[in-house]
Amino acid sequence: MNLPTAEIVCLGNELLIGVTVNTNATYIGDQLTKLGYEVRRVTAIRDDVDLAADFFIELISRKPNLAIVTGGLGPTYDDIQLEVLYKATGLVLKENIEAIQQIQNYYAKKNLKLTKERRKMSFLPEGSEVLKNNVGGAPGCYFKYSDIDFYCLPGVPTEMKDIFTNYIRPSLKEKTKTELYEVKFQVFDCAESELAPFINEIKTNFQNLYIKSHPAYKDKKGIVIHISGTEEKGKEEVVSAKKKLQDAFLSNLSSISIQEMKD
């Protein structure tokens, strides 16, 4: 599979010190995968301008097609996402008229004024597009730098999802014009290591597909098998690989049972 590549970057000390579980990365990873992207890395980094700028300089040199950045767009001193991106790209932060109106409207509804801290959230990289936040104060933004599509989002999950759903998903769908076809099923009463030789063989025969087994953490029973490919060519292959793999399991491992899974 030759998919466009993506990285997810999450800013915030709370993700590094065990205070917050990074569910944003899970949500975005799922969405991007379904939109036909290969997510190559998820990185959580500290609220430290120099360390974070170093990270983005590396990211830019890796040239993914897409970078989704969350966290650090708020009003506090450690909300440094755009300062960091300025340091890594040289894109100057300028007060954006559309952003300032959105911020003013948001706080006006709560009878709160436009303080210096809130006004800070309207300074966006020069030439970027404002992405309206319908449920919080900090707008997101989109810009292109060094052929990479950057989408900058707040870290609060409801705000991130609001902007992702309304602006990013439609825009990426337009770009990739592809969606992933995926099947999964569970195998019970066996060890992952018993399935390994059969998976390895199928993998060799279907090199365009993504085939993976992993223990089902949620209910702590069974092994989940994922098989996926891009929709245009992959669907037939996915179905065929699934049938061959299930046949191999059932004819070689007498004690197991197989159960189909839905999304």
Place this chain on the structure above:
Amino acid sequence: MNLPTAEIVCLGNELLIGVTVNTNATYIGDQLTKLGYEVRRVTAIRDDVDLAADFFIELISRKPNLAIVTGGLGPTYDDIQLEVLYKATGLVLKENIEAIQQIQNYYAKKNLKLTKERRKMSFLPEGSEVLKNNVGGAPGCYFKYSDIDFYCLPGVPTEMKDIFTNYIRPSLKEKTKTELYEVKFQVFDCAESELAPFINEIKTNFQNLYIKSHPAYKDKKGIVIHISGTEEKGKEEVVSAKKKLQDAFLSNLSSISIQEMKD
């Protein structure tokens, strides 16, 4: 604060495609922070030998004091952690007698044989120390490379925690001889942006402490304030900063209420 630095690395496509929430990183981040480490990055990477080896070459050049690596120690074709580390460090994988005995014993209890796939899990970097896995098949290992302490762990959370608790925590405690002192409290009935100017001021006056506000995602109410420092010098400062910050909030923001929090 001049703390030893750490990185957490989690291998596994399931972390990038939105199938598994990376709770391992949360657990390890919490533990390392309490043991006095500054966790600088958490990275999730794909089960791809070349991409993952590139990542480790970069990690080694950043010279953290500690790297905790999870995932990819199992029996399947995509369990590539040690192959990747060989590619990045040149440390040859050799069959380890202690590891093979542990693996054999583990499967013997389940009346399962030592297949080629299971045997693969006993090949560890030359000179490394075996870390016994009491709840699963794949042993962990420890080695030092380029002045970095590498701990390699399986990705299944129960197995990772078993090895972390029994081997890694005691060993790191011995090394750092420090633990973090932390207080936190919640502020209700205000926006995070209202607290920002007071936090910024306290932060300027207590530069050795880590002070951060973030929305309380769990119950979606209130803003959580964290203040922490290293135990030997920091405790007094933490207590003093907390009092000053609460006083500033209460005397400037009439509508709020404050509630202390336990761990």
